[in-house]
Amino acid sequence: MEIGLLWSPMNEPLDLVIIGAGPAGLSAAYAARQEGLRYLVIEKGTIADTIRLYPVGRTLFSTPNELEMYEGALRPCREKPTREELLSHYIHFVLDNDLNINAGESVLDVQQLEPERFLVHTSKHDYEASRILFAIGAMAHPRYLNIPGEDLPKVHHLFVEPYAYIRKDALVVGGGNSAAEAALFLSEEGARTTLAIWREDWENRDPKAGAMKHWVRSLTLTTEEGETLTITNDVVFVLIGSDADLTLLKKLGVTTETGKLTEIPLYDPETFETNVPGVYVVGHFTHARHIKAAIDVPRRIVPLIAQSLRAGATK
């Protein structure tokens, strides 16, 4: 079965355009369907693309109840699901509910034509909608070290699988779970692996400050102080996080604040509406970052969006 252009642009404007088909966008689509809205999800990659780009076979940190779209629907073989089990769950959720998703279509611009009327310009079509929900995640821009050599073909900013690096020298740079997991996975599969990590990241035990999970900490470290180390490498993974692309939001006039590490749009904590009426934000690039919140928030706010549309219609 093809999941492609399920919705073509008609003259009739949509109630809601949802940008991004990650857990947040999928949850929003289901809620919009329940509310009887004319909605469309536009996704530049595939359904749950961020999860598709996790390392192969990766086990999630979260338990099924924090990841599933319906209670009891995600039944992994072990306590926590793998990337593949989770992806399959999200894809079947889309198929079973026949959600309106145009995959492989990028939103390039959103313009406000007048209050409650937006023009969404994509790589394929233009759409009009009364409300826009940004569920764009925070993976658009992988962070760079900005050092010489980072543009070499052997340097990667995403780790998907270790099997090309058996008996090779692999250097992983980063202080979070992704870097530690990649280093473990590479070394388990026969790559001679070095993890380069700041001492303070290694010693950090505070989960709220981004400490790596205790079960991925099982590494032997070689530390050198104040010395320049030359580490042989055939491949380098720079896994130091990524940032959302807020260009479209800012162009629409949405205000943002810059936190310790990232820039976040400002929004009403109850409704998740931004300072531009009719423009909402959910998911990984808000303060509700994890999958559980990315699913829960749209369930709460899409009915409010539907209410505001109905109120507008009866004016």
Ligand SMILES: Cc1cc2nc3c(=O)[nH]c(=O)nc-3n(C[C@H](O)[C@H](O)[C@H](O)COP(=O)(O)OP(=O)(O)OC[C@H]3O[C@@H](n4cnc5c(N)ncnc54)[C@H](O)[C@@H]3O)c2cc1C
């Ligand atoms: C390796 C790894 C492991 C993780 N493990 C866990 C875990 O165990 N538990 C947990 O809770 N969280 C985990 N996370 C975080 C989790 O993936 C995010 O919280 C989750 O994906 C957020 O969902 P989202 O829908 O907000 O964003 P995303 O899933 O990132 O979805 C955003 C979507 O928007 C699309 N998009 C962006 N811009 C546009 C555009 N202009 N036009 C059209 N489409 C666009 C993207 O292609 C993407 O598909 C992990 C993250 C990584 C990288």
